[in-house]
Amino acid sequence: MPDIQDPYRSYNFKIVIQGVVEGHFTQCSGLGVRVGVIRYREGGNGQVARALPGRVEYADVELKYGLTKSRELWDWLMAAVQGEVVRKNVSILMLDAQGTQEVMRWNLVNAWPSQWRGAVLDAMSQEAALEHLTLVFDTLERA
Template sequence: MPDTQTARAADPMRNFQFRLEIPGVAQGHFTEVSGLGVRVHPIRYREGGIGQIVRTMPGPVDYSEVTLRYGLIRDRELWTWMQSTIQGRIERRNISIMMLDTDGATETLRWNLFNAWPCEWQGAPLDAMGRDVAVELLRISFDQMERA
């Protein structure tokens, strides 16, 4: 006999409620976070005496670079962090990306990126006829990720 109690499925999270924590950076005006991912590269091999069967086993782990887009403000903290990398003084920081509930305040999910450092910066496109917010891009490389 099936269980008569019906469990209500949780609503999917919304992608527009998020916050970033970067040590040394005041709360930024981030408009987008993309590229969060991890891949375990398979290693293919043949076992002796089994013929043509190709087996796989887990190989190196590769974390994708995360792209941050943010509204250009007068604050120079992210640019200074990038400049340190350019000058060979890599400042690794632990970054947290938090998904928030619909109230915009309650944390529902967190990804922690360890030993992160900026590897690419792109300035905001400028357009004399435009009316958009100036948005810069900062790409982040990191060594390890956890979902907390």
């Protein structure tokens, strides 16, 4: 009989930057890869368009996190703003249902922040203030 497993819960994850758990993130989205397609027709067979793999593009990853006094992510962003991009390896770790054991990992190699959005400030809200940081990276690995 096949071993049936429940899918992992999307709320059990953590972000590790250069080997250090950095803050508490409420959401990580956008993780993806796309292989472009180059279409061409061969001589003598004008009815069929063939396809070759083209350029690989990795989707930007957006992190949402609670606003705190920590300056680590802000300082990393400001280095890029000043033209001194600091590339870091970032890992997204999926955890088990108890939130204690790593079950899957995606590594963003040579990542750096390309965009930041501040928290929405609303006097009528009771929600946590969340900032958004967008990361770009060279390659993606699944470990």
